[in-house]
Amino acid sequence: MVESAEQSEPTLVGQVMRVIQTRIDRRQYTPGSRIPSVRAMAETMNVSKSTVVEAYGRLAAEGVVQPRLGSGFYVAAPLAPLDLAELSADTDPTVDPLWMMRQALRADETSARPGCGWLPESWMxxxxxxxxxxxxxxxxxxxxxxxxxxxxxxxxxxxxxxxxxxxxxxxxxxxxxxxxxxxxxxxxxxxxxxxxxxxxxxxxxxxxxxxxxxxxxxxxxxxxxxxxxxxxxxxxxxxxxxxxxxxxxxxxxxxxxxxxxxxxxxxxxxxxxxxxxxxxxxxxxxxxxxxxxxxxxxxxxxxxxxxxxxxxxxxxxxxxxxxxxxxxxxxxxxxxxxxxxxxxxxxxxxxxxxxxxxxxxxGSYRRHLERVRDRLARQRQTVKLKLAKLGIIPWIEPTGGMFLWCRLPDGCDAAEVARRALVENVVLAPGNAFSASGAATSYMRFNVAQMDGERVYQVLARAMESGRPATHLRTVRR
Structure with a gap:
């Protein structure tokens, strides 16, 4: 989608236009479908009806929608090719699912991947x-x-x-x-x-x-x-x-x-x-x-x-x-x-x-699972203790599996920590990548099977320290 000048401006009219265009791009509104009425859109976005009327008028002038007398506005633009990379509600690539999967899959033997969702090859x-x-x-x-x-x-x-x-x-x-x-x-x-x-x-x-x-x-x-x-x-x-x-x-x-x-x-x-x-x-x-x-x-x-x-x-x-x-x-x-x-x-x-x-x-699959379960149980305890030394606490203590869902110390933004860790070739999984509401800013998923050695913890400590707000750092130093 190529945005018009109006859509890129931070005006109320531009915001309404952006919402409608985004929904069309995401295929929530398809060609021929009716968009919300002026009244409904005004109530949803908490703007005046005149703002919505102007926004709809400009979208009609651009050929995006078309008015039908006595019926409302309908999508007129042809359906654009689906581009999943442009559909994230969050502009931060660190919490975009596709970006995260690309990072984990492109990592090589020099990378550490505590944010990935699979067992190491050596465990198989x-x-x-x-x-x-x-x-x-x-x-x-x-x-x-x-x-x-x-x-x-x-x-x-x-x-x-x-x-x-x-x-x-x-x-x-x-x-x-x-x-x-x-x-x-x-x-x-x-x-x-x-x-x-x-x-x-x-x-x-x-x-x-x-x-x-x-x-x-x-x-x-x-x-x-x-x-x-x-x-x-x-x-x-x-x-x-x-x-x-x-x-x-x-x-x-x-x-x-x-x-x-x-x-x-x-x-x-x-x-x-x-x-x-x-x-x-x-x-x-x-x-x-x-x-x-x-x-x-x-x-x-x-x-x-x-x-x-x-x-x-x-x-x-x-x-x-x-x-x-x-x-x-x-x-x-x-x-x-x-x-x-x-x-x-x-x-x-x-x-x-x-x-x-x-x-x-x-029976070889059953025996393999027994070994993996036992190994994961021991690894979860080891990783939990090492994370605790960094002030990272699990939300719960799982009774199985490879994941620990953890809260980072106060002042840490998980996405910022992930960005800083990636510079050192460590792929982490910040919480908002898993949260549709964006409510997991301070959470991170750790794969315990991918956390052997001390490098991950050292990089994590540096990323958390450098990623905290300066006001928080001054408070700690006092």
Missing amino acids: PHETMRKALRAAARDGSGATLFEYAPTQGADTLRSLITRRLWEQGVEATPEQVMLTDSCSQAIDLVCRFLLEPGDTVVVDDPCYFNFMALLRAHRANVVSVPFTPTGPDLAAFATVLETHKPRIYITNSAVQNPTGASLSATVAHRLLKLTAPHGLVIVEDDIFGDFEEQPAPRLAAFDGLDRVIRVSSFSKTLSASVRYGYIAGRADWIRGLADLRMVTGMGMSALNAELLSSMLVD
Whole structure:
């Protein structure tokens, strides 16, 4: 979008024009759709109706909107190509999800990545994976090596995943399970299947930052509810249900990203009861569930895969290269999702399915998880003590997983700390990257598995000290 001179000026008229243009750019308003009435826009932005009339008039003169006598103003401009990099509500790139993912993925062996969301390569089961690869090469049929997989994915792997769901209390059949390339693809397919542009989606605050980036791509209206140590704030959720009429809620029930918190049974029951009259569909992302030491309640278990859709993958626990995830839900929805998966991505990797199936069957995946859980438990305690020496305190003490969601000392802005640490090649994850409301300025997510050695703590200490306001530093020195 090329801004006019009026839009770049800090005037009330320019502010109204910018809001309308931004919503068009974000595809909240599409060509032919009606924008808010003059009265509604004036009330929303707390400006006079004459200000809105002038702003709408100038947008009409630029060809962005067009008036219709007695009806209002409608979007006239053609739909611009989607540019996710321009859709962040916060101009600070440090808290932009796409910027953060680029930094973590482009880091090399000289970088430290306590802000990333995966285990170090050294923690992964190298020999077990090589053994499975050798077996697949030796015993795999031509279909395994060269053919497309069935529409819903390999039958053997779907049956194994169904068995794992039953162990968590989720009563499913193989017909209710569809394999995907990843958990992100699973959520993307569900959004394609259920959402229309402009639909409202609820996320936790804080939540996994890629949820917000992905929902922008689907032109959804994102609304957040505060997340507590036992699940979403139900009073806030009730208000959102009445005010915004959301279509979907996306959440982690176990080892929530970024907080590490898990849903309680009480909150799970109340949430399902609260949302039932509204027909809200809940997407339960369980990608970190295998890191649990004590299993948390699952919404899919209480709901029976009626309004709850379970998605997950093995990329965090096993391999980011052996891409395999899944969707579990109502059988009729799975059939529709399978068709959607076929037309948008054709077949999946039969070879990856064979590798994963062999590791699930021979018990090597279970043994790997046991080692990782034990190692993470010890690492969480070690990192917690080292962070405490810097005045960094966890919001809660998670019972599993790789994340500590921590509050920085008073006077520290997490985004500023992240910027200063990046100069020393340390990638951090400031809190507002995970907060749709921007309410996590003083919080940061730490991946304990990526915090061996003293370098991270030394850089963090320097970044916090140099990033605090000068008035705070003078107070400390006194």
